[in-house]
Structure formats: C-alpha cells, structure tokens
Amino acid sequence: MANIAAQRIRREIKEVMKNEETAGASIKLELIDNRWTELKGEIGGPPDTPYQGGTFILEIKVPETYPFNPPKIRFLTKIWHPNVSSVTGAICLDILKDQWAAALTLRTVLLSIQALLAAAEPNDPQDAVVAKQYREDPHMFEMTAIHWTNVYAGGPTPVFEFNQKVRVLTEIGVNEQVARVALSTYHWDIERATEEIFSIYP
Amino acid sequence: MAETSEAQASASASAPGGDAGQEEEKHDERMLECNICLDTARDAVVSMCGHLFCWPCLHQWLETRPSRQVCPVCKAAISRDKVIPLYGRGNTKQEDPRNKVPPRPAGQRTEPENNSGFPGFGFGEGFHMSFGIGAFPFGIFTSTFNFGDPRPSAAPRGTAQYEEEQFLSKIFLWVAILFVLWLIFA
Known part of the structure; x- marks a missing residue:
C-alpha cells in the first residue's frame, strides 16, 4: 500500500518539476522528509485577485492509503479568504473531502486551491467572519485580503492605513497577530477592535 | 490533467487502434499509463468513459468507497461489470483480469459430513x-x-x-x- 503512495508521489514530483520549467513557477512541490509522507506546496496568488503577487505555502500530508484517499492540505501562510480559516489555515474544498478522485494529483489539487483563491465560495465558508465580510462589504474584504497578502505572503501592495492601525495597537502592547485579526474582524474600527481585545485578554 | 497528457500522447502516436500491443507501449508509454498509479497499466481495463486503469488499482478504488462508485478521472458512473479488459498482442494468457486479481472470494458454503459408511447411525x-x-x-x-x-x-x-x-x-x-x-x- 505504502508502495503505491511512495511511487506516485515520486512520479508526481517529477511531473511538477517538468511543468515548472515550461509553465512558469506558480506551483511548487517540495519533499520535507524522505518517507514521502510530508511535503511542502507553494502556490502563487492568481492575477487580478487580492492575492496577486503573493506566495502561499501549504502543508501537505500524504496518507498511507493515497491515492485512494485525499492528501491533507492546509495553508501555512496566513490568508484572508472565506474558504480558508484565518486561524488554522484549514481549507474547505470538496475535492479534499468527499469529492476526491484517485486520478487527481498533488499538482491538480494545488491548481484547484489556486482557482479557489480566484473564485471564493462564500456560501460554503470555512471562516464565517471572512465570508460575512465578503458578502456584506466586498471592498473592505478586498482591502483586508490585500493587506494580509502584503504582510504574510510577500504581496507588493501595502495598505498604509491598515498598517498604521495595527501599529497603534501593537504600541500599547497588543500582539501583532491578535491586533490584525481583531481589526480585520471589526472592519478596521479601532475602537471596537480594542474593546474586543481587552474583553478577551483583560 | 491526465487528459492533457493523453491528448499529447495520441497526437504523437501513429494509430490509436484496437490492437495496441506491447510495441506501441514502448513507443509511447504515457498513453498507456494507469490513471491511478501513473505506472504502465498492468491487467489493464478500460471504463465505459474511456479511461484506462490497472484492474488492481481500480478494484481498490471501488472498494474504498463502495457507496459512491465513480470514475476516478471524470466521475462518470462506473462498476465492476462496466469495464472492459484489454488484451494486448504480446499477452499469451488471455484471461479476464477481473477474475484473476484480486482473487474472488470463495463461497462460504461448507460440504456436509460424509456418513455414507454408516447408514444406520444418524448421531453426530x-x-x-x-x-x-x-x-x-x-x-x-x-x-x-x-x-x-x-x-x-x-x-x-x-x-x-x-x-x-x-x-x-x-x-x-x-x-x-x-x-x-x-x-x-x-
């Protein structure tokens, strides 16, 4: 069993390397250990989205029963997206669950995740807070996503207003990540975010 | 993305005919790769939707989710009885792979005790x-x-x-x- 899994991963990595040369480097696959069970994926943010220019790292865990069961994949790079948990990086994507098919490869799965970044599914959210913002205030969502891409994924567009608000909170001793999550959740209303932070962490 | 590689493969292959034997296999192995293990298909079967698999691989896929039997490539309905075994020319034993691998489980019926020598004794x-x-x-x-x-x-x-x-x-x-x-x- 483990034989099929290891052999397939080996072939898939070779395939991704081959494609990397031709189709640009928007998807990368890298082994973490030599047992073929843990890999690191990398996808580029799709153009014309808030994620453009960012590089997102994913954790890939290959089960013993691969390819008959799907790999376990989550974002290691923090991302503001309705179908990705802003806390854990867990991804809500049907092909990683019941819609998995044995002919899918890590390359096609990473491409699907890249496509998910371009076309969010707010009606089947992983992160309810983000999904709500996506539906109710698309502009605020986009700015927040651009800000997160800039801060965590090396995106090219800094959002000075948001950076400043985060700095205000960190200067009074709030953890940067906590401050960013609270501000993002409360539409960058610094008073509400502060209130929230000090009600949870008194 | 299996389809793209197949499309490229069929463009270079000369005759995608019925008697795709071992020679053609050598010419272009990718065309005859199993869609599950990505290796050259052995005990090859093809689904009604035209996708090629090793029978052991496809069997295991069908076993993994018996309630939702779909083609691993295109998700068309698929079942054990709706795949066609492929027999290449070099293959001497033209045996249905579905009967061979994995071996079908034997029936659970047990034969009665042989009591013909003692017709009078009905006791156990x-x-x-x-x-x-x-x-x-x-x-x-x-x-x-x-x-x-x-x-x-x-x-x-x-x-x-x-x-x-x-x-x-x-x-x-x-x-x-x-x-x-x-x-x-x-």
Whole structure:
C-alpha cells in the first residue's frame, strides 16, 4: 500500500518539476522528509485577485492509503479568504473531502486551491467572519485580503492605513497577530477592535 | 490533467487502434499509463468513459468507497461489470483480469459430513465420543477376566511371578471398580 503512495508521489514530483520549467513557477512541490509522507506546496496568488503577487505555502500530508484517499492540505501562510480559516489555515474544498478522485494529483489539487483563491465560495465558508465580510462589504474584504497578502505572503501592495492601525495597537502592547485579526474582524474600527481585545485578554 | 497528457500522447502516436500491443507501449508509454498509479497499466481495463486503469488499482478504488462508485478521472458512473479488459498482442494468457486479481472470494458454503459408511447411525460426532469414554473401564474388565483365552505370557501356578501377576490384576480390578463407582456417583 505504502508502495503505491511512495511511487506516485515520486512520479508526481517529477511531473511538477517538468511543468515548472515550461509553465512558469506558480506551483511548487517540495519533499520535507524522505518517507514521502510530508511535503511542502507553494502556490502563487492568481492575477487580478487580492492575492496577486503573493506566495502561499501549504502543508501537505500524504496518507498511507493515497491515492485512494485525499492528501491533507492546509495553508501555512496566513490568508484572508472565506474558504480558508484565518486561524488554522484549514481549507474547505470538496475535492479534499468527499469529492476526491484517485486520478487527481498533488499538482491538480494545488491548481484547484489556486482557482479557489480566484473564485471564493462564500456560501460554503470555512471562516464565517471572512465570508460575512465578503458578502456584506466586498471592498473592505478586498482591502483586508490585500493587506494580509502584503504582510504574510510577500504581496507588493501595502495598505498604509491598515498598517498604521495595527501599529497603534501593537504600541500599547497588543500582539501583532491578535491586533490584525481583531481589526480585520471589526472592519478596521479601532475602537471596537480594542474593546474586543481587552474583553478577551483583560 | 491526465487528459492533457493523453491528448499529447495520441497526437504523437501513429494509430490509436484496437490492437495496441506491447510495441506501441514502448513507443509511447504515457498513453498507456494507469490513471491511478501513473505506472504502465498492468491487467489493464478500460471504463465505459474511456479511461484506462490497472484492474488492481481500480478494484481498490471501488472498494474504498463502495457507496459512491465513480470514475476516478471524470466521475462518470462506473462498476465492476462496466469495464472492459484489454488484451494486448504480446499477452499469451488471455484471461479476464477481473477474475484473476484480486482473487474472488470463495463461497462460504461448507460440504456436509460424509456418513455414507454408516447408514444406520444418524448421531453426530458427540455420541461416538462419549460412548468411547464410557467403554474404557469395561475394556479393563474384559482384559482382566479373559478366562477363555490361553494367555501366552501367563506364568505357571505357584511361582513368584504368578503371585505378582495375580496381585497386579487384583489392583487393576479394584482400580477399575473404583473408577466405575466414581463414574456412577460423581
């Protein structure tokens, strides 16, 4: 069993390397250990989205029963997206669950995740807070996503207003990540975010 | 993305005909790769939707989710009876891979006991067993009181050996009687 899994991963990595040369480097696959069970994926943010220019790292865990069961994949790079948990990086994507098919490869799965970044599914959210913002205030969502891409994924567009608000909170001793999550959740209303932070962490 | 590679493969292959034997396989192995293990398909079968698999791979896929049997490539409905085995020219044994790998589980039916030698006995094994144990002490009786038979090893009367044998046989007799009593009252 483990034989099929290891052999397939080996072939898939070779395939991704081959494609990397031709189709640009928007998807990368890298082994973490030599047992073929843990890999690191990398996808580029799709153009014309808030994620453009960012590089997102994913954790890939290959089960013993691969390819008959799907790999376990989550974002290691923090991302503001309705179908990705802003806390854990867990991804809500049907092909990683019941819609998995044995002919899918890590390359096609990473491409699907890249496509998910371009076309969010707010009606089947992983992160309810983000999904709500996506539906109710698309502009605020986009700015927040651009800000997160800039801060965590090396995106090219800094959002000075948001950076400043985060700095205000960190200067009074709030953890940067906590401050960013609270501000993002409360539409960058610094008073509400502060209130929230000090009600949870008194 | 399996389709793209297949499309590229068929563009370069000369004749995607029915007798795709081993020669063509060498020319372009990618065309004949199993969609599950990505290796050259062995015991190849093709689905109604046209996708190629090793039978062991496809079988395991069908076993993994018996309630939702779909083609791993295009998610069309698929089942064991709706795949076609492929026989290449170089293959000498034209055996249906579905019968070979994995071996079909044998039926769970067991044959009845063969009692033809004892038509009168309708009883099971247990009867014979308990009868045999019950007869054990009587076997000692009969061997002790077999006056009719001339015993070849019997010692002549009056000798020490004769006395010893008498003594021994009495011990055995009492042991047998005690055993019978124990059987009855215990």
